Amino acid sequence: MCPDNPAGDFPRTSYAPLIRVCEAPDWSQDGNVGVCMFTGIIQSLGTVRRVEAAPRVHESGAHAHRLEIDLGVLADGLVTGASVAVNGVCVTVAARQGSVASFDVVPETWSRTTLPDLRPGDPVHLERALRVGDPLDGHFVQGHVDGIGIIEHIARTAGEWKLWVSTGPEQMPCIVPKGSIALDGVSLTVVDAHDTRFSVALVPTTLERTTLARRRPGQRVNIETDIVARLVVAWLQRTATSGPASALTWQQLQAGGFVT
Numbered sequence: 001m002c003p004d005n006p007a008g009d010f011p012r013t014s015y016a017p018l019i020r021v022c023e024a025p026d027w028s029q030d031g032n033v034g035v036c037m038f039t040g041i042i043q044s045l046g047t048v049r050r051v052e053a054a055p056r057v058h059e060s061g062a063h064a065h066r067l068e069i070d071l072g073v074l075a076d077g078l079v080t081g082a083s084v085a086v087n088g089v090c091v092t093v094a095a096r097q098g099s100v101a102s103f104d105v106v107p108e109t110w111s112r113t114t115l116p117d118l119r120p121g122d123p124v125h126l127e128r129a130l131r132v133g134d135p136l137d138g139h140f141v142q143g144h145v146d147g148i149g150i151i152e153h154i155a156r157t158a159g160e161w162k163l164w165v166s167t168g169p170e171q172m173p174c175i176v177p178k179g180s181i182a183l184d185g186v187s188l189t190v191v192d193a194h195d196t197r198f199s200v201a202l203v204p205t206t207l208e209r210t211t212l213a214r215r216r217p218g219q220r221v222n223i224e225t226d227i228v229a230r231l232v233v234a235w236l237q238r239t240a241t242s243g244p245a246s247a248l249t250w251q252q253l254q255a256g257g258f259v260t
Helices: 107-112 204-209 227-242 250-256
Strands: 044-051 063-070 083-086 089-097 100-105 123-128 147-157 160-166 180-183 186-193 197-202 220-225
Touching (some): 063 107, 227 250
Antiparallel strands (some): 089 100, 160 197, 186 197
């Protein structure tokens, strides 16, 4: 299942523990199957069947919005408690009937992602969680959305497609040219990065297998910046506030657990 993001918890000797992939589910250990990861390589397009704008109140007292999606062939072998990235948001299967899976979306996720924008019939990007031995064709994606971007436009020049997105300044320190980023769960490469906007390259495969080519100006997208960039930026910010500013050294990186 998708655990809460342990914000501020940094590994002592390596960031490897943060990029573990999911073993086959083992519910004998209180449902804790490790940190689920994705690659940003979309496996299939699903179709939204139902979206409950008002949250349900469960027996435990917890509130959750119900989202139902037809996963098609991606539903084969999917069990209750498994993790799926829906437009880049890691959600847990609450129930499944045939190819239609139901997901409970907690208010925090509902308020911080574009899931409330979905309507019945909408196509969505789908990716099941990585398992040990799966190929890593994109980059490590957690399914934890950092922020929401607004589509500006798609620039087409000499056969090149670039998608321009605007976002808040708090996201930009982790967005750099040639760096990785996930938009609605799609692993992409940053081309340009300015104060509050950036562009990504759309290759033919991405245009054909995702919905990004159909996006219109003003539409919202989920943004997840690169996990390593986030850790480095967060650690440097913490260091800057805890002592005099100084140049980054190899010893500091070792102390922060980024290298061994």
